[in-house]
Amino acid sequence: MPKVLARILDGSAIAAQIKQEVAEEVKRLAAQGVRPGLAAVLVGHVPASEIYVKSKVQTCRELGLYSDLLTPPDTVTTEDMLDVVRGLNDRDDIDGILVQLPLPRQVETKVLLDAVLPDKDVDGFHPVNAGRLQAGRPALAPCTPAGIIEILKRSDLPIAGQHAVVVGRSDIVGKPMAMLLLHENATVTICHSKTRDLGAVTREADILVAAIGRPGFVTPEMVKPGATIVDVGINRISTREEFDRYFAGNAKRLAGFEKRGSTIVGDVHPAAYELAGAYTPVPGGVGPLTIAMLMSNTVRAAKMRRGL
Numbered sequence: 001m002p003k004v005l006a007r008i009l010d011g012s013a014i015a016a017q018i019k020q021e022v023a024e025e026v027k028r029l030a031a032q033g034v035r036p037g038l039a040a041v042l043v044g045h046v047p048a049s050e051i052y053v054k055s056k057v058q059t060c061r062e063l064g065l066y067s068d069l070l071t072p073p074d075t076v077t078t079e080d081m082l083d084v085v086r087g088l089n090d091r092d093d094i095d096g097i098l099v100q101l102p103l104p105r106q107v108e109t110k111v112l113l114d115a116v117l118p119d120k121d122v123d124g125f126h127p128v129n130a131g132r133l134q135a136g137r138p139a140l141a142p143c144t145p146a147g148i149i150e151i152l153k154r155s156d157l158p159i160a161g162q163h164a165v166v167v168g169r170s171d172i173v174g175k176p177m178a179m180l181l182l183h184e185n186a187t188v189t190i191c192h193s194k195t196r197d198l199g200a201v202t203r204e205a206d207i208l209v210a211a212i213g214r215p216g217f218v219t220p221e222m223v224k225p226g227a228t229i230v231d232v233g234i235n236r237i238s239t240r241e242e243f244d245r246y247f248a249g250n251a252k253r254l255a256g257f258e259k260r261g262s263t264i265v266g267d268v269h270p271a272a273y274e275l276a277g278a279y280t281p282v283p284g285g286v287g288p289l290t291i292a293m294l295m296s297n298t299v300r301a302a303k304m305r306r307g308l
């Protein structure tokens, strides 16, 4: 029997579509004299954070949003940071506040995130937004899980009635993911490091979301053939041994790996994708949606704050 190829869910194309819609909405708002604004707070010089924030600010520019970048030094205290956040809470030109994580050790991250005005919390990390999300009220939902729902819907993949298994229970990905899938009428199971016989649970999944933070953790034996696999993981690997474990025989990947000295692998072993009905690749799957949804949340926050 010929092998049926799994459908690749092109996150970059879906993100581009969402950004296009956001740009159109920004134009409509401009006609009403409203320009949504995002403030990004980037502390110190963490290279990955600098790349992420640069790309967020750049995307704001492309879509016509106002953006402001604040860069406190890495010696900043919790009190200094609270002053920065409170200042942004009070500014009328700022609709969304993004505090790039991780913060230096001396800054109390939770205290700081709780200080962001819930209506400007475009990352959806504030407990008020987590509560609103759970209660099914209008909320700013965390960008990555919100983006995953967009991928599933815009790819016409059914959610209602499906058994969705989410591996990972972080406040940023796993928990809000489970809640959003529940609101879409999936039957949801949440797994974590204490789950017994994880493979037996994941094999029941029609939709399997892997948000674990371990390279290639989900192996083919853990997947039901035909399932939709959403691979949230971003893990950088840099040894040839690791490369061969995940990508042996993949000449295109090898060329990139040799050029850059590293590559990224998801939380799902690439061999497991082959069993899927559809899957999000890494890179180019879930990742691009995160920034697109941040833009979308900022416009939403701008409208909600003005009662539009």
Ligand code: NDP
Binding pocket: 144, 167, 168, 169, 170, 171, 172, 173, 174, 191, 192, 193, 194, 195, 198, 211, 212, 213, 214, 232, 233, 234, 235, 267, 286, 287, 288, 290
């Ligand atoms: P966290 O480290 O906060 O959470 C990981 C979760 O995985 C925890 O709930 C943990 O369980 C669970 N876990 C760890 N080991 C196992 C195991 N052996 N079996 C079952 N469950 C396990 O990570 P995040 O949620 O922040 O991120 C997850 C992944 O997604 C990372 O690779 C991250 O880089 C990526 N990511 C990607 C984004 C994107 O834009 N594409 C955005 C955000 C994250 P327990 O709670 O019991 O410890």
